[in-house]
Amino acid sequence: xxxxxxxxxxxxxxxxxxxxxxxxxxxxxxxxxxxxxxxxxxxxxxxxxxxxxxxxxxxxxxxxxxxxxxxxxxxxxxxxxxxxxxxxxxxxxxxxxxxxxxxxxxxxxxxxxxxxxxx
Numbered sequence: 001x002x003x004x005x006x007x008x009x010x011x012x013x014x015x016x017x018x019x020x021x022x023x024x025x026x027x028x029x030x031x032x033x034x035x036x037x038x039x040x041x042x043x044x045x046x047x048x049x050x051x052x053x054x055x056x057x058x059x060x061x062x063x064x065x066x067x068x069x070x071x072x073x074x075x076x077x078x079x080x081x082x083x084x085x086x087x088x089x090x091x092x093x094x095x096x097x098x099x100x101x102x103x104x105x106x107x108x109x110x111x112x113x114x115x116x117x118x119x
Contacts, residue, residue, distance in 0.1 A: 001076040012040040013083040016107040041107060044080055045114045051077040087111040 001009070015037045051073055065073065088111040 001072075001079060005076075006079075008040055009044060009079060009083055012037065012044055013086055016041050016087055016104065041110070044083055045110065048077060048080040048084060048114065049117070051080065081115065084111045084115050088115055 054073055055077060087107055090108055
């Protein structure tokens with residue numbers, strides 16, 4: 001995983017559970033970074049699914065990658081899945097910011113759904 005993607009993953013993991021920082025009480029994104037958080041969260045799910053498919057296709061008989069490349073893919077997938085588990089294991093949020101809490105709860109539900117699809 002590149003350093004930029006590693007940073008993107010860390011920021012996303014911590015941001016999605018704090019939706020009230022970028023979603024106003026009216027449900028409108030407070031600032032442009034909010035859109036980035038939404039896009040990055042979708043990227044985490046898509047990248048994890050993409051890596052799962054690569055790993056499944058990397059059968060011993062028809063290897064597509066060197067051992068070093070395969071280990072890198074496995075490690076990146078593990079970090080992505082850990083981030084999804086971190087999000088999925090949080091309790092649903094509900095402290096008065098209705099729209100922000102809906103976003104946070106939808107992130108939690110999407111993370112759980114993504115993990116169910118890859119296990």
